[in-house]
Amino acid sequence: MRMKELVSKVLFVDLIKGLSVTFKSMVSHAVTEQYPKERSKIYERFRGEPRMAVDENGKTKCIACNLCAMNCPVGCITVEAERDPETKKRVLTRYVFDMQRCLFCGFCEEICPVNCIQLTTDYEMSQYDRKDFVLELNELEKGMEKIKYKK
Amino acid sequence: MEFLLVVVVKIVIILAFISLGVAYLTYLERKVIGHMQVRLGPMRVGWHGLLQPIADGLKLVIKEDIIPTQSDKLMFILAPVICFLHAFLVYTFIPFDGPKGFWGYGGYISDVNVGLLFIVAIASVGVVGIILGGWASNSKYPLLGSLRSVAQLVSYEVAMGLAIMGPILLAGSLSMVDIVKAQEKMGVWFFVPQIVAFIIYFICGVAETNRAPFDLPEAESELVGGYHTEYSGFRFALYFLAEYANMITVSAIAATVFLGGWLMPFPSILGPYLSFIPGFVWFALKVFFFLFVYLWIRATFPRYRFDQLMAIGWKILLPLAIANLLVTSFIILYLKM
Amino acid sequence: MDEVKNINKTNFAEEFVDATEELVLNMGPQHPSTHGVLRVILKLHHEKVVDLDCDIGYLHRGVEKISETLSYKLAAPYMDRLDYISAVSNNLAYIETIEKLAGVEVPKKAQYIRVILTELARISSHLLWLATHALDIGAMTVFLYCFREREEILNIFEMVTGARLTTNAFRIGGLPQDVPEGFEKAVKDFCEILPGRISEYEALLTKNRIWLARTKNVGVISPEDAIAIGLTGPSLRGSGVKWDLRKAHPYESYNEFEFDIPTGENGDTYDRYLVRLEEMRQARRIILQAIDGIPEGDFTAKVPKVLKPPKGEVYHSIEAPKGELGFYVISDGSTKPYRVKIKGPSFYNLQALKKMCLGHYVADVVAIIGTLDIVLGEIDR
Ligand code: SF4
Numbered sequence A: 001m002r003m004k005e006l007v008s009k010v011l012f013v014d015l016i017k018g019l020s021v022t023f024k025s026m027v028s029h030a031v032t033e034q035y036p037k038e039r040s041k042i043y044e045r046f047r048g049e050p051r052m053a054v055d056e057n058g059k060t061k062c063i064a065c066n067l068c069a070m071n072c073p074v075g076c077i078t079v080e081a082e083r084d085p086e087t088k089k090r091v092l093t094r095y096v097f098d099m100q101r102c103l104f105c106g107f108c109e110e111i112c113p114v115n116c117i118q119l120t121t122d123y124e125m126s127q128y129d130r131k132d133f134v135l136e137l138n139e140l141e142k143g144m145e146k147i148k149y150k151k
Numbered sequence B: 001m002e003f004l005l006v007v008v009v010k011i012v013i014i015l016a017f018i019s020l021g022v023a024y025l026t027y028l029e030r031k032v033i034g035h036m037q038v039r040l041g042p043m044r045v046g047w048h049g050l051l052q053p054i055a056d057g058l059k060l061v062i063k064e065d066i067i068p069t070q071s072d073k074l075m076f077i078l079a080p081v082i083c084f085l086h087a088f089l090v091y092t093f094i095p096f097d098g099p100k101g102f103w104g105y106g107g108y109i110s111d112v113n114v115g116l117l118f119i120v121a122i123a124s125v126g127v128v129g130i131i132l133g134g135w136a137s138n139s140k141y142p143l144l145g146s147l148r149s150v151a152q153l154v155s156y157e158v159a160m161g162l163a164i165m166g167p168i169l170l171a172g173s174l175s176m177v178d179i180v181k182a183q184e185k186m187g188v189w190f191f192v193p194q195i196v197a198f199i200i201y202f203i204c205g206v207a208e209t210n211r212a213p214f215d216l217p218e219a220e221s222e223l224v225g226g227y228h229t230e231y232s233g234f235r236f237a238l239y240f241l242a243e244y245a246n247m248i249t250v251s252a253i254a255a256t257v258f259l260g261g262w263l264m265p266f267p268s269i270l271g272p273y274l275s276f277i278p279g280f281v282w283f284a285l286k287v288f289f290f291l292f293v294y295l296w297i298r299a300t301f302p303r304y305r306f307d308q309l310m311a312i313g314w315k316i317l318l319p320l321a322i323a324n325l326l327v328t329s330f331i332i333l334y335l336k337m
Numbered sequence C: 001m002d003e004v005k006n007i008n009k010t011n012f013a014e015e016f017v018d019a020t021e022e023l024v025l026n027m028g029p030q031h032p033s034t035h036g037v038l039r040v041i042l043k044l045h046h047e048k049v050v051d052l053d054c055d056i057g058y059l060h061r062g063v064e065k066i067s068e069t070l071s072y073k074l075a076a077p078y079m080d081r082l083d084y085i086s087a088v089s090n091n092l093a094y095i096e097t098i099e100k101l102a103g104v105e106v107p108k109k110a111q112y113i114r115v116i117l118t119e120l121a122r123i124s125s126h127l128l129w130l131a132t133h134a135l136d137i138g139a140m141t142v143f144l145y146c147f148r149e150r151e152e153i154l155n156i157f158e159m160v161t162g163a164r165l166t167t168n169a170f171r172i173g174g175l176p177q178d179v180p181e182g183f184e185k186a187v188k189d190f191c192e193i194l195p196g197r198i199s200e201y202e203a204l205l206t207k208n209r210i211w212l213a214r215t216k217n218v219g220v221i222s223p224e225d226a227i228a229i230g231l232t233g234p235s236l237r238g239s240g241v242k243w244d245l246r247k248a249h250p251y252e253s254y255n256e257f258e259f260d261i262p263t264g265e266n267g268d269t270y271d272r273y274l275v276r277l278e279e280m281r282q283a284r285r286i287i288l289q290a291i292d293g294i295p296e297g298d299f300t301a302k303v304p305k306v307l308k309p310p311k312g313e314v315y316h317s318i319e320a321p322k323g324e325l326g327f328y329v330i331s332d333g334s335t336k337p338y339r340v341k342i343k344g345p346s347f348y349n350l351q352a353l354k355k356m357c358l359g360h361y362v363a364d365v366v367a368i369i370g371t372l373d374i375v376l377g378e379i380d381r
């Protein structure tokens, strides 16, 4: 047994085994993706950039129930509403979403009774300026303006 | 007058060629290791990233030059230059092609009768640059790195020197050209009769150039960057180039001394078909082979610890090299008698 | 310290150069191999460590305090960020503690899926450990190979929970939603490729002489010391102590699965390496059993919208990839916890660093930090 070990050590058997693994990988295909050119498959449940849904008339679906703001661990949603004197319903006046603080936990999306706030599969959310991360309702409806990597 | 012109032209060609080779060696390294790691390596600059080394070089040149305030300024500036200079100086004595090569002008800048000795000597002066760099940075990590480097180079130099004594004995000359000619005459390249010396030389060569698995002086996971931690920009590039030039040197010596330099393999079989290929192509192929093994090893193996590295150098390689030297000389003596 | 001096004295050569000064070396907080922002202050004699001190807290975010200000449900995403390498396990530990506190019974189906996801997290955590550990010792290809497999796991997480790293995978009472279509296939496909990939790492490392030289007899810790310091997880099992909460106090129907607890013999870095590799294989075994046996039923129990657990306190711990992860929660009967205390394995494992490092070389410190498998997010919380 000792002899065998010695022979395999002198003949570099252990090292050659490792070398063969790397060589095999060298002639196999790469598994990386060339990011800006190829984009990976994003699963439907991915929690990315927030969006607010609109109804057929282009009006927001939000009923200003404030559940999302209450269910947010970091408090990054601000809902401001007024009571409509005629219909006695609450009407949304301002909706602010601060993406800098968001954990992308998905609680807001889960709790919303009308499926208005949603976390979409968009994942390219970089901006040059901090204030571009604070989204107002209109930005949330059409998606934030993006800086695209060119080339 | 013509002699001088030829030499100058040769120097320019070889210098340009080596500089380009060094630049593209970094590219090769990134590509080969990338593919071994199931990724692609550089892809964005030029076709398949072919212009990457040039972009990198440009970036390093135009980067801000930082000299730490606490450093020894003169030494700090001088150190990378020393390292770089000696790495490139050795190419004077390396025969890229036979005496009839380069269209009759001789495939080397000069053939000195102590060529090999000279190369080994100059190559080890480079270490001064490393020590100075580490010391002049006046910082702990570079200091540790450079101290390791000195210890490593000194101990491996010995085994390496003894290893190449074997082929020298066989050839009976220190001149690089004569060593190749001796291999031609013998009909077999020296790595066959001198297989032990060949392996020892290669291991020492890897250690000499601070490459994995002996890259302790610059082990990034322990010493961050080793002796060049404080260097940036162009000075860093000089160190970097020197390291890669040293890799090529070691490979070139290995190719010359053990693999028959510019000679063609199996001349009796391939001779009639491939004789149109000039010698320096064969030489380049052999060097390329060694460089590939270098990269391959780097991609595969973990790194030794410092005391283990010393133990291997002094306790295994050195006795083996001495034994090899003794056996070789006895056999030569016996054959002569 | 004295111990170390004695080691030095036995060496004849070093006695003569003992006049040299000791070098104080700051390793970190910005250092490539301290796995985050750990600062280790080393006192070196030549290159040998004679004293060592850890400085932690660079990543302190006050998670415990934050969770006191939030309702039970809302604190869950914060727990993902403790040991961000296996977010699912953290989440499980927290959610289970709250369930225990509130007396919620989780349906079997949810339990099985939780087991699958946490075992996947265990594999992914061990893969990342192997990747960084090997990289610290210089084998950089293993790093990328491990990431290749981890990517598959992250894809499964993304598919099921919607995020790759900070998954927020479970809710009090079960799961947020049922697993999507294709989940079973994805998990099975991954289990299919895993053994081949592990043998690839083994070919690169297990028998490699350099790897052996770097890990054998490095960072040895005896079973007694390991228990005294409070090591848990693979670091403890590497010393030969057969202690695994999945077997000792089974939670989430772990008692229904068959698996072994690998242990080491010498308690050195190499043994811990083997233990973790074997744990990956065992985790795969559990996943395969669970995925075939997912029962029918609900994915969540009925839990009131506003959870008000009764007054009381509870401690619950699980076997996270890095060791025992426990939560101690006190409820005062309101919607928010009165106190949340986290017992993270990395913090306890880090305590062994000094014991393991003394008398070793600087290079070994790096290997030992790697073998302890610490995550600073959990130590500093
Ligand atoms: S995803 Fe979570 S953190 Fe972000 S806004 Fe919604 S609830 Fe708040």
Ligand code: SF4
Pocket (backbone or CB within 6 Å): A061, A062, A063, A064, A065, A066, A067, A068, A069, A079, A111, A112, A113, A114, A115, A116, A117
């Ligand atoms: S939960 Fe939905 S409907 Fe309610 S305020 Fe938020 S976005 Fe509007």
